[in-house]
Amino acid sequence: MVRRRRMVRRYDDRPVDPAVVDRMLEHAVHAPSAGFSQGWAFLRLDSLHDLDRFWRVTTPEEDVESMSDWLAGMRTAPVVIVPLSCKDAYLDRYAQADKWWSDRDESRWPVPYWHIDTGMASLLILQTAVDEGLGACFFGIPPDRIEVFRTEFGIPPDHTPIGAITVGHRVEDPGSAGSPARRPRRTPHEVVHHGHWGENG
């Protein structure tokens, strides 16, 4: 299942069963989270009207004009899920009595776990798509489109979209498109350091 997952960037016109999207989101909330803070939320868009609003506010104007292949393919998705992280949920959680950082100081965090955990939840959505025989793609919302996206969908200031996920029935052959078709996947041999950095194997 893990090896079968590939980002899919074009979909056919079959709708996605809403029960399948329910399962994706049920699996997402089974992701691990630091201190079980669960500082995540998901915006689910599956009507033509909402999808149109999403692409309108998140697409830079120059891309709309040229309607790149990428955008044309992604726009065929019948479902978009936007995972959002909530930093405050973590700062609040770790200020509770069973934790110890009552000052809510962000510098105590080795990396922003709110984004990490929401990314883990996103991966469960991607893997559930594989299980369900669907395709999905995680992609970034351009930084200069975030504010207008927030306004359009009423996103509260303490929630940050970490990206977005298209979901649908794939038309492309998995693995035939995208960067892995052009660049090799790094092997464990290249990236694993056993016992000491540089001591592979």
Ligand SMILES: Cc1cc2nc3c(=O)[nH]c(=O)nc-3n(C[C@H](O)[C@H](O)[C@H](O)COP(=O)(O)O)c2cc1C
């Ligand atoms: C954090 C993150 C951001 C990504 N952003 C984009 C994106 O903006 N557009 C896109 O087409 N793919 C995006 N991808 C997908 C990667 O290009 C893809 O995962 C990578 O090329 C490996 O291909 P695979 O996932 O099909 O194995 C993103 C993936 C991650 C994890």
